[in-house]
Structure formats: structure tokens, C-alpha cells
Amino acid sequence: MHSPRSTIIEPFALEHATVATGDEDGRTLSDTTIVVDGTGKISKIGPSSSTLVPPGYHRLDATGKVVSPGMINGHIHTFSQGKPLDPKGSTPEGQRKMAKLLHNPVGKAFMYATSKSNIMTMLNSGVTTVRSVGDVGYELVKLSHQIQDNHIVGPRIIPSGPLLAIPDGHGAPLIALESSTPDEARATAETNIDHGARALKIAATGGVTDSQVPGEAGEPQMTTEQMRAICETAHANDIIVAAHAQSHEGVLRALKAGVDTIEHGCELDDELIALFLDNPNSLRGYSALEPTLSAGLPMKFLSQETLNLTDVQMQNAIPVVEGMLTGARQAHEAGILVGVGTDSAMPFVPQYATWREMQLLNRFAGFTPAEAFHAGTQVTAKIIGVDDVTGSLEVGKSADLLVLDENPVDNLRTLEQPLLVVAAGHPIWRPSVDRFKDMEAQLDEAYK
Ligand SMILES: [Zn+2]
Structure with a gap:
């Protein structure tokens, strides 16, 4: 399992993402850029056409991917x-x-x-x-x-x-x-x-x-x-x-x-x-x-x-x-x-x-x-009283987010395997877990 130890946050931007907001009505934002600063917070979120990425920031192309709150x-x-x-x-x-x-x-x-x-x-x-x-x-x-x-x-x-x-x-x-x-x-x-x-x-x-x-x-x-x-x-x-x-x-x-x-x-x-x-x-x-x-x-x-x-x-x-x-x-x-x-x-x-x-x-x-x-x-x-710092993707909130294959609102199961996890601005590049295969099969059968 990947166990990250990096303590320095390198500022980055996710460009051209579809954002699954986590709103009650399942609202999405298309072609959106999210900028994460060196303090691990979201400093900008908006249409890619008008959201400038500061010089020196890593730029990740999220075309075709969905970004959601963690x-x-x-x-x-x-x-x-x-x-x-x-x-x-x-x-x-x-x-x-x-x-x-x-x-x-x-x-x-x-x-x-x-x-x-x-x-x-x-x-x-x-x-x-x-x-x-x-x-x-x-x-x-x-x-x-x-x-x-x-x-x-x-x-x-x-x-x-x-x-x-x-x-x-x-x-x-x-x-x-x-x-x-x-x-x-x-x-x-x-x-x-x-x-x-x-x-x-x-x-x-x-x-x-x-x-x-x-x-x-x-x-x-x-x-x-x-x-x-x-x-x-x-x-x-x-x-x-x-x-x-x-x-x-x-x-x-x-x-x-x-x-x-x-x-x-x-x-x-x-x-x-x-x-x-x-x-x-x-x-x-x-x-x-x-x-x-x-x-x-x-x-x-x-x-x-x-x-x-x-x-x-x-x-x-x-x-x-x-x-x-x-x-x-x-x-x-x-x-x-x-x-x-x-x-x-x-x-x-x-x-x-x-x-x-x-x-x-x-x-x-x-x-x-x-x-x-x-x-x-x-x-x-x-x-649990943390909505002032996390839970949604907004300027000033902690960069706690996922990059996903699909919109969870269309398929909740996409949350089972995020492509990227970001916790307070720290990216976990190849997130992976060891699943208990028999247990997963029994639960999938029970809940199908
Ligand atoms: Zn308990």
C-alpha cells in the first residue's frame, strides 16, 4: 500500500474536469479548473476558459475525468x-x-x-x-x-x-x-x-x-x-x-x-x-x-x-x-x-x-x-462540524478531493476506486487498498 510521507505541498491545478459538487440535486460543473495552493487549500475554482493557473504550478489535465469532494x-x-x-x-x-x-x-x-x-x-x-x-x-x-x-x-x-x-x-x-x-x-x-x-x-x-x-x-x-x-x-x-x-x-x-x-x-x-x-x-x-x-x-x-x-x-x-x-x-x-x-x-x-x-x-x-x-x-x-473547512469544493476550503472515472451520481461504485486522492492538498498518486475478496463477493451478492 502506498503510504505517503511527503510534508511539502506542491501547488497544482486540475484542468478541464467535470466537477461532481456533492449537492443534494447532483449538480455538476463542466470544463472546470481547480487550483490548489501551497497551503493545501483551493485558491480558485471556475470555468477552465477563465481560470488562470499561476506560473510554476503543476498542471494536470483532467479531461474526461470527474473531480468530487473527498x-x-x-x-x-x-x-x-x-x-x-x-x-x-x-x-x-x-x-x-x-x-x-x-x-x-x-x-x-x-x-x-x-x-x-x-x-x-x-x-x-x-x-x-x-x-x-x-x-x-x-x-x-x-x-x-x-x-x-x-x-x-x-x-x-x-x-x-x-x-x-x-x-x-x-x-x-x-x-x-x-x-x-x-x-x-x-x-x-x-x-x-x-x-x-x-x-x-x-x-x-x-x-x-x-x-x-x-x-x-x-x-x-x-x-x-x-x-x-x-x-x-x-x-x-x-x-x-x-x-x-x-x-x-x-x-x-x-x-x-x-x-x-x-x-x-x-x-x-x-x-x-x-x-x-x-x-x-x-x-x-x-x-x-x-x-x-x-x-x-x-x-x-x-x-x-x-x-x-x-x-x-x-x-x-x-x-x-x-x-x-x-x-x-x-x-x-x-x-x-x-x-x-x-x-x-x-x-x-x-x-x-x-x-x-x-x-x-x-x-x-x-x-x-x-x-x-x-x-x-x-x-x-x-x-461532524467540519463544513467550514471541507465537504465541498470551494475557494478557501481544504483541497480534499477525488479524481474519478465517472460521476458518483451516475454510478456510486466509481467511489470504490478513486484514480487520485488529494487530502489537504497532498496527492496520493496511485491509491490502492487490499480488499477481502470473499467478503466483497458475499456483500455484492447480498446487496445486488
Ligand atoms: Zn461503532
Whole structure:
């Protein structure tokens, strides 16, 4: 895999491109020139006939190619590549064993290296901004600083650090800090923020992949008061909060507490829809949904043997996945902001497959291809709070862009293999990823 290390940005221009804007209506610009300056920003974009390229800039002829904003993934984990998990590893004992291995200097170095490799896969797949929502430690904080300081080339990272959960709750203890009271919850939020987290993530309910008893997934875990304490702490630092929530009660509590994004979700009713659209306790007055269909739908379409899930996990998965899917459709119809987040590192969610979430929103949740691509660029930029710097191709914004064979609005699959990825002005010339061939074949068959 190509792992770029260049820290100097050589100014360049892409000439005669068709631009796929990422607008909701799939608008394109024909014969356009995009000029990227030495600070990695877009300094000009306009008709090729009237957009002058400054002397000394590299000029790339993009005739016949499509240039689009880079993809944005608002829900990633980087602790694994996304192959099926060993169910034994997700029991509390299994997690405690793993936590012991990983929460020490050698384990931290291993997790940093694993995360870096997975982040480079993200970049090579065309993703130029990510938000993590549950890390083992602060490995993504470190990577985000190295990328921001141009020590390495990578996607912009909004890192969460470990998620925030109740004792033995979802993700605990492997990737979560535990709390039992609002004061303790506030302290865990402060710990993450002190370590450089720029996003927080709460486990509001149980989950599927570490469930041990029927009904555990979606069962409310953290109290509204605990979550409110976390939201207050985050919002005071201009940080948004994500909540893993897979049931009506869990989503309701999280929204009332002021959570800014609901991850996964459930079937919605009028009360929930109203709270998403107008949420007084959230940072910006609304909350958004990231349905993460990429993580859910394999459990609907693939066999238990293929998934390597226990009976309990499978039993828990079925209602949760149906809820996620219904909620995604309802949110789209109701005008709730729906973002692209894949839950990478989960079983059957490889790091290179952000494009597939757009495929699934289109195929199963009522999005047009233009709306799905809009979600994976401009909408997710807004949801995770980076729309002032990225998500669209405009003068002054970061040069986060892709050169593609086709317009994603005509064929979302073209996003699977960008010809060129540019992250904050750094070109990745031959982006390539190692795909898991069997998994891709199984998913293509399931979603055809
Ligand atoms: Zn997740």
C-alpha cells in the first residue's frame, strides 16, 4: 500500500474536469479548473476558459475525468480491519483479557500501528475526513496531530478516544471509560477532552457484537442524567457528542440529554422525529442520525455461519437491524440530517468500504444516488462540524478531493476506486487498498 510521507505541498491545478459538487440535486460543473495552493487549500475554482493557473504550478489535465469532494466517514473504529470477530473475544472476560494486553506500553504501540495502517487504508479508499467514535486509547488523537502538523499525510481525524459507558456496558472495558453517576460521567468526559479528544461517544444502550443475553442490544444502559453531564462538558468545549443507541428508550434518553448524533438508531415516532429536528439541549439545536447500515445489513443478509455470531448475538441483531433500517428511511423522509458512518472495524465493515454506506442508503433507505453522495460529503461534514473547512469544493476550503472515472451520481461504485486522492492538498498518486475478496463477493451478492 502506498503510504505517503511527503510534508511539502506542491501547488497544482486540475484542468478541464467535470466537477461532481456533492449537492443534494447532483449538480455538476463542466470544463472546470481547480487550483490548489501551497497551503493545501483551493485558491480558485471556475470555468477552465477563465481560470488562470499561476506560473510554476503543476498542471494536470483532467479531461474526461470527474473531480468530487473527498468522502467523509462520521463513524469509524480502527482497532481492526473489519473481518468477522471471534465471539469469545467479546465476552466481558475476553474483553478484560484483551484490555490487559492493550492498555500497556507495548499494547499501545501495537494499537497505534494498527490504527495508522487502517487510517491509511481509509485515505487510499478516498476518505479525507473521519470521526472516530470509540478508540482503545488515544492513538487517533496522536495520529490526528501528526496529520494536522504535516508529519504524515492522512485524512483529517476528529478523534473520540475511548467511549463512555456504564460498568460492563457496551464496549467496556476494552474501548470504554466506565461511570455510574453523573459526576463520574463528567469526569470521564473531562479525561477524554484533556487527552485531546475532539468528539465524545456514549454507549447509551447495549450493542449486538458484545451482547451476552437476549434483549441486551438496545437495552438502555446510561441514565439521561449521566449523558446530560457528558453533553454539558462536551458542549462547553465546543465538542459534539455521539451516542450508540439501538432502541426507542435509548434514543429518547440520549436526545433529551442533548446528544448531537445518534448512531445506529431505531424505528422513529413523532416524539423522536421532533426531538431530532429541534433539540434544545444539543450543541447546534438539532441532532442527526448515522444509521451505519454497513454494520447492520450483513446481519440481515448473511448466514449466522458466515457471520460467525453466537445464537444470542444473532437473536439480538434481528430487531436492531430492522429498527436501524426503518429509522434511516423515516429520518430521510422527515428531513432529519442523515450522515455516512460505516462502523468500520466491525465484522464485514472493512476500512476501505465507505462508499458502500452510500450504496446502502440508495438501495435500502430511499436515497437517490445524488442524496446518498450528498450525505457522504456535505451532510456528514456538517454533522461532524467540519463544513467550514471541507465537504465541498470551494475557494478557501481544504483541497480534499477525488479524481474519478465517472460521476458518483451516475454510478456510486466509481467511489470504490478513486484514480487520485488529494487530502489537504497532498496527492496520493496511485491509491490502492487490499480488499477481502470473499467478503466483497458475499456483500455484492447480498446487496445486488
Ligand atoms: Zn461503532
